[in-house]
Amino acid sequence: DTGVSQDPRHKITKRGQNVTFRCDPISEHNRLYWYRQTLGQGPEFLTYFQNEAQLEKSRLLSDRFSAERPKGSFSTLEIQRTEQGDSAMYLCASSRTLDRVVMETQYFGPGTRLLVL
Amino acid sequence: GNSVTQMEGPVTLSEEAFLTINCTYTATGYPSLFWYVQYPGEGLQLLLKATKADDKGSNKGFEATYRKETTSFHLEKGSVQVSDSAVYFCALSDLRAIQGAQKLVFGQGTRLTINP
Numbered sequence: 311d312t313g314v315s316q317d318p319r320h321k322i323t324k325r326g327q328n329v330t331f332r333c334d335p336i337s338e339h340n341r342l343y344w345y346r347q348t349l350g351q352g353p354e355f356l357t358y359f360q361n362e363a364q365l366e367k368s369r370l371l372s373d374r375f376s377a378e379r380p381k382g383s384f385s386t387l388e389i390q391r392t393e394q395g396d397s398a399m400y401l402c403a404s405s406r407t408l409d410r411v412v413m414e415t416q417y418f419g420p421g422t423r424l425l426v427l
Numbered sequence: 428g429n430s431v432t433q434m435e436g437p438v439t440l441s442e443e444a445f446l447t448i449n450c451t452y453t454a455t456g457y458p459s460l461f462w463y464v465q466y467p468g469e470g471l472q473l474l475l476k477a478t479k480a481d482d483k484g485s486n487k488g489f490e491a492t493y494r495k496e497t498t499s500f501h502l503e504k505g506s507v508q509v510s511d512s513a514v515y516f517c518a519l520s521d522l523r524a525i526q527g528a529q530k531l532v533f534g535q536g537t538r539l540t541i542n543p
Contacts, residue, residue, distance in 0.1 A: 416473075
């Protein structure tokens with residue numbers, strides 16, 4: 311059973327460039343979350359998918375950010391016109407809901423570390 | 428809104444010492460509480476969780492009890508090892524009844540270093 315994988319693990323880009331990250335969740339996990347973690351802080355929620363539907367976006371997700379999960383499997387997070395403030399670790403997590411179970415466990419990937427110069 | 432406050436780090440202990448990392452939360456409703464651990468170069472791993480008041484989560488010698496009266500979920504371990512060196516995050520789930528989103532709200536993390 312493979313865990314959540316993310317690609318790339320590291321990305322260095324120049325300000326103004328576009329970047330795209332990929333997340334492959336655990337198979338059969340219907341929920342997928344993106345979080346952002348800046349240095350010395352805990353992760354902050356960005357957005358959430360249930361299957362292919364993006365159901366919630368944080369106010370942290372500016373118009374330059376877009377996320378997709380086209381077939382309800384892998385997801386991509388794109389940042390357009392990157393800014394130095396976008397430098398962070400981008401984490402993906404997935405989970406599986408079981409009927410009306412109240413609590414699920416989110417499994418995290420290793421993250422993509424972005425540095426914007 | 429919901430928030431989590433953790434004991435500030437870094438924390439440095441000797442092997443076999445007793446560990447406590449404090450965590451308090453502010454939340455509406457009845458959130459579930461978690462401790463995640465992040466080892467160097469790795470992703471977040473769930474360490475333990477508790478879903479209701481007075482529940483005790485435990486794993487790998489770590490324990491935490493959900494205390495509603497003090498809104499706390501302190502992490503404890505009786506005898507730490509060098510391999511426990513990591514960053515520990517306390518978190519709560521912001522359960523939304525509509526659509527069921529269970530986004531996690533994290534504390535800022537506590538870096539723990541255990542010296543042999």
